[in-house]
Amino acid sequence: DSGVTQTPKHLITATGQRVTLRCSPRSGDLSVYWYQQSLDQGLQFLIQYYNGEERAKGNILERFSAQQFPDLHSELNLSSLELGDSALYFCASSGKTAHSGNTIYFGEGSWLTVV
């Protein structure tokens, strides 16, 4: 158990809909990362927050947005869903200070299926 909690574990929704994925980082971790993994793309970095502020953006679509709340949990909002958005979405968290030597811990992921 990494200590990173993601909900829901599985989600099936229709095209055009909007979903919210939730992540609770490890206790005390200030950084939260979101990744997308689909069969043909591998693990793609989406976005990072550090103590409530956006720190880095990767290959995140404009239809997607995220935020980190004062209690450090994070949400990833996916809207106008398309079939190609079907993927495993991972949240990860790391240390009390932002440092490349910190370990990043991943959650078990949220399976999103768009039909």
Added chain:
Amino acid sequence: DAKTTQPNSMESNEEEPVHLPCNHSTISGTDYIHWYRQLPSQGPEYVIHGLTSNVNNRMASLAIAEDRKSSTLILHRATLRDAAVYYCILRRTQGGSEKLVFGKGMKLTVNP
């Protein structure tokens, strides 16, 4: 992002040591070498990381070349549970972010 090169796949036998190589010839002085692994349908799992010196933990050892242009992850006694995709990643703080950038990784098969 600094690039690493790994074999696409490797095979090993259960209870034997296995050495997983990684080349990173463009590594910079502040890049940390991280190894993660991922079992099917699970989140990536931290294995080990290092900067310059060899590192040991309960899961594995990391041997880093003196010039830091390559490293080797060593699993001392492979088990079936070690069958996974292994990622060798150079991690640096860039633009204020220390995110991990995953490549294609290397699939390890462990034969009983």
